[in-house]
Amino acid sequence: MNKILVTGGAGFIGSNLCEFLLKNGNHVVCLDNFSTGKRENIEQFLNHPDFKLIEGDIRNLNDCQNAVEGIDYVLHEAALGSVPRSIEDPITTNNVNIDGFVNMLVVARDVKVKRFIYAASSSTYGDSKTLPKVEDVIGKPLSPYAVTKYVNELYADVFSKTYKLECIGLRYFNVFGRRQDPNGAYAAVIPLFVKKLINYQSPVINGNGENSRDFTYIDNVIQMNILVLETKNINAINTVYNTAYGERTTLNQLVKYLKEYLSEYDPKIMDVPVIHGPERLGDIPHSLASVDKAKKMLNYNPEFNMKKGLKEAVKWYWNNLR
DSSP, X not given: OOEEEEETTTSHHHHHHHXXXXXXXXXXXXXXXXXXXXXXXXXXXXXXXXXXXXXXXXXXXXXXXXXXXXXXXXXXXXXXXXXXXXXXXXXXXXXXXIIHHHHHHHHHXXXXXXXXXXXXXXXXXXXXXXXXXXXXXXXXXXSHHHXXXXXXXXXXXXXXXXXXXXXXXEEEOXXXXXXXXXXXXXXXXXXXXXXXXXXXXXXXXXXXXXXXXXXXXXXXXXXHHHHHHHOOOGGGSSEEEEESOSOXXXXXXXXXXXXXXXXXXXXXXXXXXXXXEOOOTTOOSBOOBOOHHHHHHHOOOOOOOHHHHHHHHHHHHHHHHO
């Protein structure tokens, strides 16, 4: 039994990681301040004998120290996501994503955790026009959020070299799936569009809809986290990996698939019109990951392509949103 800290464990990705780790015999500590995480995401775990919730903030060093006591591995998921949020409020994004990140690195170093695994981001590729995105070729960041996630990678690299703390970053590409929040000003595109379509409201596509993303189902992300947590390959640590499936889908295609899958539950959804709005500031036009490095170094074999994952997500939302 490993003792694993999941920061942001009440969030979308964090709660899915907590669930998987508990089912596979680990002791899990969840640190969350519930600024974006939700109590209902972890409610089912609260009475589990191997689950502990610490309500705290990664910006508070004492909270970080309390959470990391006796921990073997850290899965650092806590962050303020969203490009638009970072453009509106770069100070808070910086405080959480950089100051909080350094706090966690320091306490992980001090208690000598075995490995520190953190959520990096595809936003790090910035204005690079190269496709597919390969880990060693990045551009300049296009948003304050992207800056913070790139700085995370720089800090992790320094801590691995200076303090011999094993660090692995996972550059998430547009993760979606069960428990992703459809509400709020900064909701991700898939749950937001699903919610609108279920309510016969028109989804708003930014631009002409031909921008593309490597949408990545949550179970592929869980697989990557477990692979980097368990790897014994010393050449596979102290680096970053694209965490994706390796195919891209335009926003126009996405809406087409969503209407098709949702209409299996309610045929009237096929008739909901789509609205096109202005391009969104800070957006990367196209995103497609090469996952060759993860396949080679970790034997990564993602099970869910976009359409397979989308069918699972739609089923979950249909049962939980109405």
